[in-house]
Amino acid sequence: MNWSLSDLMKHREPLHFSENLDLKEDLVNRSFGVSDASLIKVDGDAIKDRDAALVTAKVTGKIVVPSSRSLKPVDLDLDFSINEYYVVEGTNLDRFGPEETVLPVKDDRIDFSRAVADNIILQIPMQIFSPEEETGNEPxxxxxxxxxxxxxxxxxxxxxxxxxxxxxxxxxxxxxxxxxx
Structure with missing residues (x-):
C-alpha cells in the first residue's frame, strides 16, 4: 500500500481502503522471534487534515512468536488501531499534540505496508506465554x-x-x- 502524499492532499473525500497484506517475510526478517504471520487485514481511511494526511486503520490478523518461558510457538492475535499523521518533511509540527504520531514524508511517498509492519512489531508484548503456561499446567x-x-x-x-x-x-x-x- 503505497500512496503519494500530494495525491492524498488533493482528495476532498476520505480515501477508503480495505486490503489483506502478506507481511510474513518482512516481519520474520525484521523481528526476532516472529516465525509466521497470517494475512493481515487492514481497513481504514486517509483524510486530508489541513497540511497533513491523517490515516486511520483497523488491523487484524495473527502472528506466531516464541513463548518467553519455553520458546514454544504461540499464536498472538492482532486487533489494534493505527492513527498517524503524514506531513511534508520540514512542516511545522506545533499544532500536533505529544500523543499524536506525526511522520515526515520524504520523496512524497507513504509506504503504509511498512507502517503496518512497524505497528505489528510494537504490539508484541515483552513476555508471552502459551495458554498451558499461563494456567500452570505446563511444567x-x-x-x-x-x-x-x-x-x-x-x-x-x-x-x-x-x-x-x-x-x-x-x-x-x-x-x-x-x-x-
Whole structure:
C-alpha cells in the first residue's frame, strides 16, 4: 500500500481502503522471534487534515512468536488501531499534540505496508506465554544444573534454605552460651 502524499492532499473525500497484506517475510526478517504471520487485514481511511494526511486503520490478523518461558510457538492475535499523521518533511509540527504520531514524508511517498509492519512489531508484548503456561499446567523448563522457578517457589526456597557457609555459625552461639553458664 503505497500512496503519494500530494495525491492524498488533493482528495476532498476520505480515501477508503480495505486490503489483506502478506507481511510474513518482512516481519520474520525484521523481528526476532516472529516465525509466521497470517494475512493481515487492514481497513481504514486517509483524510486530508489541513497540511497533513491523517490515516486511520483497523488491523487484524495473527502472528506466531516464541513463548518467553519455553520458546514454544504461540499464536498472538492482532486487533489494534493505527492513527498517524503524514506531513511534508520540514512542516511545522506545533499544532500536533505529544500523543499524536506525526511522520515526515520524504520523496512524497507513504509506504503504509511498512507502517503496518512497524505497528505489528510494537504490539508484541515483552513476555508471552502459551495458554498451558499461563494456567500452570505446563511444567517449568529445566536442564542440567538449572531450572526455572516461580516467584512463590523462589520465596519458599529462600525461607527454607540455609547457606552451607553459614550453617556452622548457627552452632557458634550455642557453644558460647553453654561456656558462660
Amino acid at each position: 517449568m523448563p529445566a536442564g542440567k544444573d538449572w531450572e526455572v522457578v516461580s516467584e512463590e517457589d523462589k520465596e519458599e526456597k529462600k525461607i527454607n534454605h540455609v547457606d552451607p557457609r553459614l550453617a556452622k555459625l548457627k552452632d557458634l552461639f550455642k557453644s558460647e552460651n553453654s561456656e558462660s553458664k
